[in-house]
Amino acid sequence: MNKLILLIPALFLAGCANQEIVTMQDTSSQVNDLRDLDYDGVIKARELCDETLNGASVNNDGCPKDKTIKQSFRLDVKFANDSSKLLPSNYAKLEQLAAFLEEQDGAVVTIEGHASKVGNPAYNLALSQRRADAVANALVEDFDIPVSRVEAIGYGDAEPLIDEDSELAHETNRRVMASLSGEYSTTDMRWTIFTSE
Template sequence: MKYVLLLSSFLAISGCSISADEPPLAEQRSDLLDDDSDGVINARDLCDDTPGVAIIDNDGCPTYLLLESDNSLRIQFANDSANVEPAYREALDKMAGFLKLYPETFLELQGHTSSLGSDDYNRNLSVQRAKAVQAQLIERGVPVDRLTIVGLGEGDLMLADNTETTQLVNRRVVGRVKGFKGEIKEAWTIFTQREQ
Protein backbone atom coordinates (compact mmCIF):
# COMPACT_ATOMS: atom_id res chain seq x y z
CA MET A 1 0.00 0.00 0.00
CA LYS A 2 2.87 2.29 0.83
CA TYR A 3 4.36 1.71 -2.61
CA VAL A 4 1.06 2.48 -4.34
CA LEU A 5 0.80 5.82 -2.55
CA LEU A 6 4.40 6.64 -3.28
CA LEU A 7 4.01 5.74 -6.98
CA SER A 8 0.82 7.78 -7.38
CA SER A 9 2.45 10.79 -5.66
CA PHE A 10 5.45 10.50 -7.99
CA LEU A 11 3.20 10.35 -11.08
CA ALA A 12 1.19 13.35 -9.89
CA ILE A 13 4.30 15.45 -9.30
CA SER A 14 5.99 14.43 -12.52
CA GLY A 15 2.80 14.97 -14.51
CA CYS A 16 2.72 18.60 -13.41
CA SER A 17 6.26 19.20 -14.56
CA ILE A 18 5.64 17.91 -18.09
CA SER A 19 4.60 20.78 -20.39
CA ALA A 20 2.55 20.27 -23.53
CA ASP A 21 3.16 22.26 -26.68
CA GLU A 22 0.99 25.41 -26.89
CA PRO A 23 -2.00 24.93 -29.18
CA PRO A 24 -1.86 26.87 -32.47
CA LEU A 25 -3.83 30.13 -32.67
CA ALA A 26 -6.67 30.21 -35.18
CA GLU A 27 -6.50 32.87 -37.86
CA GLN A 28 -9.47 35.25 -37.66
CA ARG A 29 -10.73 35.95 -41.17
CA SER A 30 -13.68 38.22 -40.31
CA ASP A 31 -14.29 41.13 -37.97
CA LEU A 32 -16.29 39.62 -35.12
CA LEU A 33 -16.44 42.78 -33.01
CA ASP A 34 -19.74 43.90 -31.48
CA ASP A 35 -19.28 47.59 -30.62
CA ASP A 36 -22.77 48.13 -29.15
CA SER A 37 -22.73 44.80 -27.23
CA ASP A 38 -26.12 43.66 -28.53
CA GLY A 39 -24.96 40.18 -29.56
CA VAL A 40 -24.84 40.93 -33.30
CA ILE A 41 -21.41 41.46 -34.90
CA ASN A 42 -20.70 44.80 -36.58
CA ALA A 43 -20.58 43.21 -40.04
CA ARG A 44 -24.27 42.19 -39.72
CA ASP A 45 -25.53 44.95 -37.38
CA LEU A 46 -27.92 47.38 -39.13
CA CYS A 47 -28.61 49.42 -35.97
CA ASP A 48 -25.39 50.72 -34.42
CA ASP A 49 -26.79 52.24 -31.23
CA THR A 50 -29.28 49.68 -29.94
CA PRO A 51 -30.28 50.41 -26.33
CA GLY A 52 -28.91 47.80 -23.92
CA VAL A 53 -32.36 46.91 -22.55
CA ALA A 54 -33.99 46.26 -25.95
CA ILE A 55 -35.00 42.91 -27.39
CA ILE A 56 -33.24 42.81 -30.75
CA ASP A 57 -33.91 41.08 -34.05
CA ASN A 58 -31.36 39.23 -36.21
CA ASP A 59 -30.15 42.52 -37.71
CA GLY A 60 -29.30 44.01 -34.31
CA CYS A 61 -32.29 46.39 -34.38
CA PRO A 62 -34.68 46.86 -31.45
CA THR A 63 -38.14 45.30 -31.44
CA TYR A 64 -40.96 47.82 -31.01
CA LEU A 65 -44.33 47.65 -29.31
CA LEU A 66 -47.23 49.17 -31.23
CA LEU A 67 -49.04 51.62 -29.01
CA GLU A 68 -52.72 52.43 -28.95
CA SER A 69 -52.25 56.19 -28.86
CA ASP A 70 -53.55 59.00 -30.98
CA ASN A 71 -50.58 60.54 -32.74
CA SER A 72 -52.53 62.94 -34.88
CA LEU A 73 -53.55 66.58 -34.76
CA ARG A 74 -56.80 68.13 -35.97
CA ILE A 75 -57.46 71.88 -36.04
CA GLN A 76 -60.64 73.49 -37.38
CA PHE A 77 -60.78 76.95 -39.01
CA ALA A 78 -63.38 79.65 -39.47
CA ASN A 79 -64.66 80.41 -42.96
CA ASP A 80 -62.01 82.03 -45.20
CA SER A 81 -59.49 82.12 -42.32
CA ALA A 82 -56.04 80.75 -41.61
CA ASN A 83 -55.93 81.85 -37.96
CA VAL A 84 -55.30 79.13 -35.37
CA GLU A 85 -57.72 79.67 -32.48
CA PRO A 86 -56.35 79.70 -28.89
CA ALA A 87 -58.55 76.69 -28.07
CA TYR A 88 -55.99 74.49 -29.88
CA ARG A 89 -53.00 75.45 -27.68
CA GLU A 90 -53.19 72.28 -25.60
CA ALA A 91 -53.35 70.03 -28.67
CA LEU A 92 -50.38 71.85 -30.20
CA ASP A 93 -48.39 71.59 -26.94
CA LYS A 94 -49.12 67.87 -26.79
CA MET A 95 -48.01 67.31 -30.39
CA ALA A 96 -44.83 69.37 -29.90
CA GLY A 97 -44.04 67.32 -26.78
CA PHE A 98 -44.58 64.07 -28.67
CA LEU A 99 -42.28 65.16 -31.52
CA LYS A 100 -39.57 66.14 -29.03
CA LEU A 101 -39.88 62.78 -27.27
CA TYR A 102 -39.55 60.84 -30.56
CA PRO A 103 -36.91 62.62 -32.67
CA GLU A 104 -37.11 60.02 -35.47
CA THR A 105 -40.64 61.14 -36.35
CA PHE A 106 -41.95 63.97 -38.49
CA LEU A 107 -45.37 65.50 -38.98
CA GLU A 108 -47.26 65.89 -42.25
CA LEU A 109 -49.67 68.84 -42.08
CA GLN A 110 -52.54 68.45 -44.55
CA GLY A 111 -54.50 71.62 -45.15
CA HIS A 112 -58.18 71.36 -46.23
CA THR A 113 -60.97 73.75 -47.15
CA SER A 114 -64.71 73.59 -47.72
CA SER A 115 -66.09 73.58 -51.26
CA LEU A 116 -66.95 77.31 -51.27
CA GLY A 117 -64.66 79.32 -53.57
CA SER A 118 -62.52 78.44 -56.59
CA ASP A 119 -60.13 75.48 -56.68
CA ASP A 120 -57.04 77.72 -56.88
CA TYR A 121 -58.17 79.96 -54.02
CA ASN A 122 -58.98 76.95 -51.82
CA ARG A 123 -55.66 75.25 -52.54
CA ASN A 124 -53.80 78.44 -51.57
CA LEU A 125 -55.95 78.82 -48.42
CA SER A 126 -55.26 75.19 -47.43
CA VAL A 127 -51.51 75.84 -47.68
CA GLN A 128 -51.88 79.02 -45.57
CA ARG A 129 -53.73 77.02 -42.91
CA ALA A 130 -51.05 74.33 -42.83
CA LYS A 131 -48.34 77.02 -42.59
CA ALA A 132 -50.19 78.66 -39.67
CA VAL A 133 -50.13 75.35 -37.77
CA GLN A 134 -46.49 74.85 -38.76
CA ALA A 135 -45.62 78.27 -37.29
CA GLN A 136 -47.32 77.35 -34.00
CA LEU A 137 -45.28 74.14 -33.75
CA ILE A 138 -42.02 75.93 -34.62
CA GLU A 139 -42.76 78.39 -31.77
CA ARG A 140 -42.97 75.33 -29.50
CA GLY A 141 -39.48 74.17 -30.53
CA VAL A 142 -40.22 71.71 -33.35
CA PRO A 143 -37.58 72.02 -36.13
CA VAL A 144 -39.00 73.12 -39.48
CA ASP A 145 -37.38 70.17 -41.30
CA ARG A 146 -39.65 67.79 -39.37
CA LEU A 147 -42.82 69.48 -40.61
CA THR A 148 -44.14 68.82 -44.12
CA ILE A 149 -46.97 70.86 -45.67
CA VAL A 150 -49.54 69.48 -48.10
CA GLY A 151 -52.27 71.77 -49.46
CA LEU A 152 -55.25 69.67 -50.55
CA GLY A 153 -57.79 72.47 -50.91
CA GLU A 154 -61.25 70.98 -51.38
CA GLY A 155 -59.79 67.80 -52.86
CA ASP A 156 -60.52 65.61 -49.84
CA LEU A 157 -63.87 66.68 -48.40
CA MET A 158 -65.07 64.74 -45.36
CA LEU A 159 -68.71 65.56 -46.16
CA ALA A 160 -69.92 66.71 -49.55
CA ASP A 161 -73.16 68.65 -48.95
CA ASN A 162 -73.22 72.43 -48.50
CA THR A 163 -74.71 72.87 -45.03
CA GLU A 164 -72.91 75.14 -42.57
CA THR A 165 -72.01 72.18 -40.34
CA THR A 166 -70.53 70.28 -43.27
CA GLN A 167 -68.51 73.30 -44.37
CA LEU A 168 -67.15 73.69 -40.83
CA VAL A 169 -66.05 70.04 -40.69
CA ASN A 170 -64.20 70.39 -44.00
CA ARG A 171 -62.21 73.52 -42.96
CA ARG A 172 -59.31 71.84 -41.16
CA VAL A 173 -55.65 70.97 -40.89
CA VAL A 174 -54.86 67.36 -40.06
CA GLY A 175 -51.41 66.48 -38.79
CA ARG A 176 -50.28 62.87 -39.20
CA VAL A 177 -47.15 61.52 -37.52
CA LYS A 178 -44.82 59.61 -39.81
CA GLY A 179 -41.93 57.36 -38.82
CA PHE A 180 -43.24 56.36 -35.38
CA LYS A 181 -42.54 52.70 -34.61
CA GLY A 182 -43.70 52.57 -31.01
CA GLU A 183 -41.94 51.94 -27.73
CA ILE A 184 -38.91 49.65 -27.57
CA LYS A 185 -39.73 46.17 -26.28
CA GLU A 186 -37.42 45.59 -23.34
CA ALA A 187 -35.60 42.34 -22.67
CA TRP A 188 -36.40 40.30 -19.57
CA THR A 189 -33.82 40.47 -16.78
CA ILE A 190 -33.64 39.03 -13.28
CA PHE A 191 -34.88 42.41 -12.04
CA THR A 192 -38.02 42.44 -14.22
CA GLN A 193 -41.21 42.36 -12.17
CA ARG A 194 -44.25 40.41 -13.25
CA GLU A 195 -47.35 42.39 -14.12
CA GLN A 196 -50.06 41.74 -11.55
Protein backbone atom coordinates in the same frame (compact mmCIF):
# COMPACT_ATOMS: atom_id res chain seq x y z
CA MET B 1 -42.43 -13.45 7.05
CA ASN B 2 -42.33 -11.07 10.04
CA LYS B 3 -38.76 -12.15 10.82
CA LEU B 4 -37.71 -11.28 7.28
CA ILE B 5 -39.16 -7.79 7.61
CA LEU B 6 -37.19 -7.20 10.80
CA LEU B 7 -34.01 -8.62 9.28
CA ILE B 8 -33.81 -6.27 6.29
CA PRO B 9 -33.33 -3.00 8.29
CA ALA B 10 -30.83 -4.74 10.52
CA LEU B 11 -28.75 -5.69 7.47
CA PHE B 12 -28.71 -2.08 6.25
CA LEU B 13 -27.60 -0.80 9.61
CA ALA B 14 -24.91 -3.42 9.88
CA GLY B 15 -23.60 -2.56 6.44
CA CYS B 16 -23.21 1.12 7.39
CA ALA B 17 -21.54 0.46 10.71
CA ASN B 18 -18.18 -0.50 9.20
CA GLN B 19 -17.84 2.67 7.08
CA GLU B 20 -15.51 5.41 8.19
CA ILE B 21 -17.23 8.64 9.20
CA VAL B 22 -15.76 11.71 7.51
CA THR B 23 -16.32 15.08 9.17
CA MET B 24 -16.45 18.22 7.03
CA GLN B 25 -14.32 21.30 7.60
CA ASP B 26 -15.81 23.97 9.78
CA THR B 27 -15.54 26.62 7.01
CA SER B 28 -15.12 26.63 3.27
CA SER B 29 -13.83 29.45 1.16
CA GLN B 30 -16.31 31.22 -1.10
CA VAL B 31 -15.02 31.30 -4.67
CA ASN B 32 -17.61 33.58 -6.28
CA ASP B 33 -19.29 36.76 -5.14
CA LEU B 34 -22.89 35.68 -4.57
CA ARG B 35 -24.23 39.11 -3.64
CA ASP B 36 -26.85 40.84 -5.80
CA LEU B 37 -25.72 44.44 -5.52
CA ASP B 38 -28.31 45.96 -7.88
CA TYR B 39 -31.21 43.73 -6.72
CA ASP B 40 -32.01 42.41 -10.19
CA GLY B 41 -31.91 38.72 -9.23
CA VAL B 42 -28.49 38.04 -10.79
CA ILE B 43 -25.47 37.45 -8.56
CA LYS B 44 -22.33 39.58 -8.93
CA ALA B 45 -20.33 36.61 -10.26
CA ARG B 46 -22.57 36.49 -13.37
CA GLU B 47 -23.43 40.20 -13.61
CA LEU B 48 -22.48 41.90 -16.90
CA CYS B 49 -24.62 45.03 -16.45
CA ASP B 50 -24.09 46.88 -13.17
CA GLU B 51 -26.67 49.30 -11.80
CA THR B 52 -29.69 47.86 -13.59
CA LEU B 53 -32.83 50.01 -13.41
CA ASN B 54 -34.80 48.88 -10.36
CA GLY B 55 -37.65 46.62 -11.46
CA ALA B 56 -36.30 46.01 -14.97
CA SER B 57 -36.75 42.64 -16.61
CA VAL B 58 -33.24 41.23 -17.10
CA ASN B 59 -31.59 38.34 -18.92
CA ASN B 60 -29.29 35.75 -17.29
CA ASP B 61 -26.38 38.20 -17.38
CA GLY B 62 -28.28 40.88 -15.47
CA CYS B 63 -28.72 43.11 -18.54
CA PRO B 64 -32.08 44.81 -19.02
CA LYS B 65 -34.36 43.74 -21.84
CA ASP B 66 -35.69 46.38 -24.20
CA LYS B 67 -39.11 46.45 -25.78
CA THR B 68 -40.41 48.47 -28.70
CA ILE B 69 -43.52 50.58 -28.19
CA LYS B 70 -45.53 51.68 -31.20
CA GLN B 71 -47.51 54.89 -31.03
CA SER B 72 -49.63 56.92 -33.38
CA PHE B 73 -50.92 60.46 -33.28
CA ARG B 74 -53.74 62.13 -35.19
CA LEU B 75 -54.12 65.90 -35.33
CA ASP B 76 -57.41 67.56 -36.30
CA VAL B 77 -57.47 71.37 -36.00
CA LYS B 78 -60.55 73.35 -37.07
CA PHE B 79 -60.62 76.90 -38.50
CA ALA B 80 -63.22 79.63 -38.80
CA ASN B 81 -64.65 80.42 -42.23
CA ASP B 82 -62.13 82.13 -44.54
CA SER B 83 -59.49 82.13 -41.80
CA SER B 84 -56.06 80.63 -41.30
CA LYS B 85 -55.67 81.94 -37.76
CA LEU B 86 -55.04 79.36 -35.08
CA LEU B 87 -57.44 79.51 -32.17
CA PRO B 88 -56.00 79.40 -28.62
CA SER B 89 -57.87 76.13 -28.07
CA ASN B 90 -55.79 74.52 -30.84
CA TYR B 91 -52.53 74.93 -28.94
CA ALA B 92 -53.27 72.05 -26.58
CA LYS B 93 -53.45 69.70 -29.59
CA LEU B 94 -50.27 71.17 -31.04
CA GLU B 95 -48.50 70.72 -27.70
CA GLN B 96 -49.45 67.02 -27.74
CA LEU B 97 -48.17 66.67 -31.31
CA ALA B 98 -44.91 68.42 -30.39
CA ALA B 99 -44.44 66.08 -27.41
CA PHE B 100 -45.04 63.11 -29.69
CA LEU B 101 -42.46 64.42 -32.17
CA GLU B 102 -39.92 64.86 -29.36
CA GLU B 103 -40.41 61.21 -28.36
CA GLN B 104 -40.16 60.08 -31.98
CA ASP B 105 -36.94 61.87 -32.81
CA GLY B 106 -36.78 60.40 -36.32
CA ALA B 107 -40.39 61.12 -37.29
CA VAL B 108 -41.34 63.73 -39.90
CA VAL B 109 -44.86 65.15 -39.92
CA THR B 110 -46.84 66.27 -42.96
CA ILE B 111 -49.43 68.92 -42.11
CA GLU B 112 -52.41 68.74 -44.47
CA GLY B 113 -54.51 71.87 -44.96
CA HIS B 114 -58.11 71.64 -46.21
CA ALA B 115 -60.91 74.05 -47.05
CA SER B 116 -64.66 73.83 -47.45
CA LYS B 117 -66.29 74.13 -50.88
CA VAL B 118 -67.41 77.71 -50.21
CA GLY B 119 -65.61 80.02 -52.68
CA ASN B 120 -63.61 79.20 -55.78
CA PRO B 121 -61.15 76.28 -55.88
CA ALA B 122 -58.04 78.41 -56.53
CA TYR B 123 -58.76 80.61 -53.49
CA ASN B 124 -59.50 77.52 -51.35
CA LEU B 125 -56.19 75.94 -52.38
CA ALA B 126 -54.26 79.03 -51.23
CA LEU B 127 -56.35 79.23 -48.02
CA SER B 128 -55.68 75.57 -47.20
CA GLN B 129 -51.94 76.16 -47.71
CA ARG B 130 -52.04 79.13 -45.31
CA ARG B 131 -53.80 76.93 -42.75
CA ALA B 132 -51.20 74.19 -43.09
CA ASP B 133 -48.42 76.79 -42.86
CA ALA B 134 -49.96 78.28 -39.70
CA VAL B 135 -49.84 74.90 -37.94
CA ALA B 136 -46.35 74.09 -39.25
CA ASN B 137 -45.03 77.51 -38.17
CA ALA B 138 -46.52 77.09 -34.70
CA LEU B 139 -44.77 73.74 -34.31
CA VAL B 140 -41.45 75.25 -35.40
CA GLU B 141 -41.65 78.64 -33.67
CA ASP B 142 -43.66 77.89 -30.52
CA PHE B 143 -42.62 74.29 -29.82
CA ASP B 144 -39.05 74.23 -31.23
CA ILE B 145 -39.63 71.38 -33.68
CA PRO B 146 -36.90 71.54 -36.37
CA VAL B 147 -38.22 72.90 -39.67
CA SER B 148 -36.69 69.90 -41.46
CA ARG B 149 -39.18 67.63 -39.68
CA VAL B 150 -42.33 69.56 -40.65
CA GLU B 151 -43.90 69.71 -44.10
CA ALA B 152 -47.06 71.68 -44.97
CA ILE B 153 -49.30 70.88 -47.95
CA GLY B 154 -52.59 72.55 -48.91
CA TYR B 155 -55.22 70.40 -50.62
CA GLY B 156 -57.88 73.05 -51.09
CA ASP B 157 -61.42 71.67 -51.20
CA ALA B 158 -60.43 68.50 -53.11
CA GLU B 159 -60.68 66.09 -50.13
CA PRO B 160 -63.80 66.91 -48.10
CA LEU B 161 -64.70 64.75 -45.12
CA ILE B 162 -68.38 65.49 -45.78
CA ASP B 163 -69.18 66.08 -49.45
CA GLU B 164 -72.32 68.18 -49.27
CA ASP B 165 -73.45 71.81 -49.11
CA SER B 166 -74.37 72.26 -45.45
CA GLU B 167 -73.01 74.29 -42.56
CA LEU B 168 -71.94 71.08 -40.78
CA ALA B 169 -70.06 69.94 -43.89
CA HIS B 170 -68.34 73.31 -44.32
CA GLU B 171 -67.35 73.46 -40.64
CA THR B 172 -66.01 69.90 -40.72
CA ASN B 173 -64.04 70.43 -43.93
CA ARG B 174 -62.25 73.62 -42.73
CA ARG B 175 -59.42 71.77 -41.08
CA VAL B 176 -55.76 70.89 -40.81
CA MET B 177 -54.92 67.27 -40.23
CA ALA B 178 -51.81 65.24 -39.59
CA SER B 179 -51.41 61.57 -38.95
CA LEU B 180 -48.15 59.89 -38.07
CA SER B 181 -46.84 56.92 -36.21
CA GLY B 182 -43.55 55.93 -34.73
CA GLU B 183 -41.88 53.62 -32.30
CA TYR B 184 -39.29 53.82 -29.58
CA SER B 185 -37.42 51.43 -27.34
CA THR B 186 -37.69 51.42 -23.60
CA THR B 187 -36.61 49.13 -20.78
CA ASP B 188 -39.00 46.25 -20.26
CA MET B 189 -40.12 46.15 -16.63
CA ARG B 190 -40.93 43.03 -14.63
CA TRP B 191 -44.56 42.30 -13.88
CA THR B 192 -45.62 42.98 -10.30
CA ILE B 193 -48.94 42.94 -8.52
CA PHE B 194 -49.07 46.69 -9.14
CA THR B 195 -48.58 46.45 -12.94
CA SER B 196 -51.61 47.85 -14.74
CA GLU B 197 -50.92 46.60 -18.29
